[in-house]
Amino acid sequence: MREVYKKRVETLLESLPYIRMFRGSTMVIKYGGAAMSKADLKEEFATDIALLRYVGIKPIIVHGGGDEISSYMTRLDLPVKFVEGLRVTDQATMEVAKMVLVGKVNKEIVSLINSKGAPAVGLCGDDGLLLKAEKLIRRGPDGAVVDLGLVGEVSEVNIGLLSLLEADYVPVVASVGAGSAGESYNINADTVAGALAAALRAEKIIFLTDVSGLMQDVDDSSSIISECTSNDVLELIESGGVSKGMIPKLEAVLTSLGGGVSAAHIIDGRIAHSVLLEIMTDDAGLGTKIIPSQHRSEG
Numbered sequence: 485m486r487e488v489y490k491k492r493v494e495t496l497l498e499s500l501p502y503i504r505m506f507r508g509s510t511m512v513i514k515y516g517g518a519a520m521s522k523a524d525l526k527e528e529f530a531t532d533i534a535l536l537r538y539v540g541i542k543p544i545i546v547h548g549g550g551d552e553i554s555s556y557m558t559r560l561d562l563p564v565k566f567v568e569g570l571r572v573t574d575q576a577t578m579e580v581a582k583m584v585l586v587g588k589v590n591k592e593i594v595s596l597i598n599s600k601g602a603p604a605v606g607l608c609g610d611d612g613l614l615l616k617a618e619k620l621i622r623r624g625p626d627g628a629v630v631d632l633g634l635v636g637e638v639s640e641v642n643i644g645l646l647s648l649l650e651a652d653y654v655p656v657v658a659s660v661g662a663g664s665a666g667e668s669y670n671i672n673a674d675t676v677a678g679a680l681a682a683a684l685r686a687e688k689i690i691f692l693t694d695v696s697g698l699m700q701d702v703d704d705s706s707s708i709i710s711e712c713t714s715n716d717v718l719e720l721i722e723s724g725g726v727s728k729g730m731i732p733k734l735e736a737v738l739t740s741l742g743g744g745v746s747a748a749h750i751i752d753g754r755i756a757h758s759v760l761l762e763i764m765t766d767d768a769g770l771g772t773k774i775i776p777s778q779h780r781s782e783g
Contacts, residue, residue: 499764506763507540509687510650514677514736515547515593517694519753526596529692532759533654534600541763544646545597545604545656546680548673549589553581568622569728573633573670581670582608585658593656604654607645609661610668615676616640617661617669636661636669638676641683678736682743689740690762691733692753697771698734702727708772714741715777741776748774 513533519525536543550571554564557580565572573581590606597604609615617636624630638661649655657680659673674691681689698717700707702725709716717734720726726734737748751758751771762770 495765498766502764503539503541506687508542510542510544510684511536511763512544512546512677512681512684512686512689512740513759514674514689514691514733515545515753516673517692517753519692519758520547520549520589520593521551525753525756528756529753529759530593530596530600532757533597533604534602535760536763537602537654542650543654544650544680544684544686545593545654546659546673546677547585547589547593547656548659549585552589553577553584556580556584567630567632569732570620570622570632570635570672571670573635575634578634578668578670582660582668585660590656590658597654597656602654603652604656605649606656606658607649608658609671612642612645613640613662614642614645614657615661615671615679616642617663617671619663619669620671634667634669636663636671638671638679641679643683646680646684672732674732674736675739678739681736681740681745685744686740687745688747688749688763689737689745690749690751690759691736692758693733693750693771694752694754695730695750696752698726698730698750698774700725711773711775713775713777714738717774737774741774746775750774 519529533543557564562576586608594604594606607614609617616639618639620632620635620637622630622632646655659671659676661669661671663669677689697708700709717737721731721734733750740748749762749771751762755770758770
């Protein structure tokens with residue numbers, strides 16, 4: 485019995501230097517994948533976020549909800565179309581996306597975090613013009629513009645609103661932006677997370693994924709890269725050495741690190757309490773840590 489108590493104390497003591505190091509800092513967490521769809525992982529994620537708040541860390545959650553949007557569109561007999569991983573978004577699709585992201589998924593996450601004792605508040609780009617957006621211009625291989633409809637990119641972040649809220653609440657941000665004429669834009673959630681982290685100069689940005697981390701060889705699951713730099717990431721993208729699904733995350737990593745974020749983490753959200761394990765323990769095997777090219781850090 486004494487050994488059990490000793491192990492518990494050791495676990496608590498292991499977290500102490502990390503609490504001291506990160507207390508008062510902002511961390512942006514992109515929430516998605518299995519961690520956002522499986523009931524047990526959702527509960528564990530919300531518990532992690534509540535604990536972070538109680539030890540003085542300020543998490544900001546960013547989420548999408550692509551699978552649920554597609555599910556509702558199928559029910560409504562609306563066409564589901566993607567180009568290079570981005571959803572083609574006409575007005576009808578935007579209405580469904582906003583309904584699902586803002587009215588359903590966002591409120592479910594907020595309620596779950598609230599239930600763990602950490603007050604959370606749901607937001608989208610329309611709220612206080614949190615995320616100003618403009619139409620995303622994407623070109624095909626032939627150089628011609630590909631019209632994706634109401635798909636946007638972040639042009640400005642209202643950091644004053646976020647700074648005001650994060651003092652007392654956990655902001656939960658749906659990936660919908662507000663255009664200058666009052667229109668709404670569907671924005672990739674990884675892109676939103678990167679833009680928020682850069683604007684706030686967050687301490688860390690963390691991406692919860694359904695893979696073990698960034699890999700040197702996409703066909704070899706044992707080739708996980710435990711740590712690399714932004715230059716390494718750029719080389720991987722340019723060489724075509726990463727999957728298409730990973731590219732938006734890596735572009736968001738580069739945006740955030742270029743904006744002053746200390747480190748980005750791509751971790752396996754299928755592991756219970758992966759957020760706490762990444763931030764509060766010495767365990768370095770959860771995924772990939774990416775730091776700015778100018779230096780290599782130890783934390």
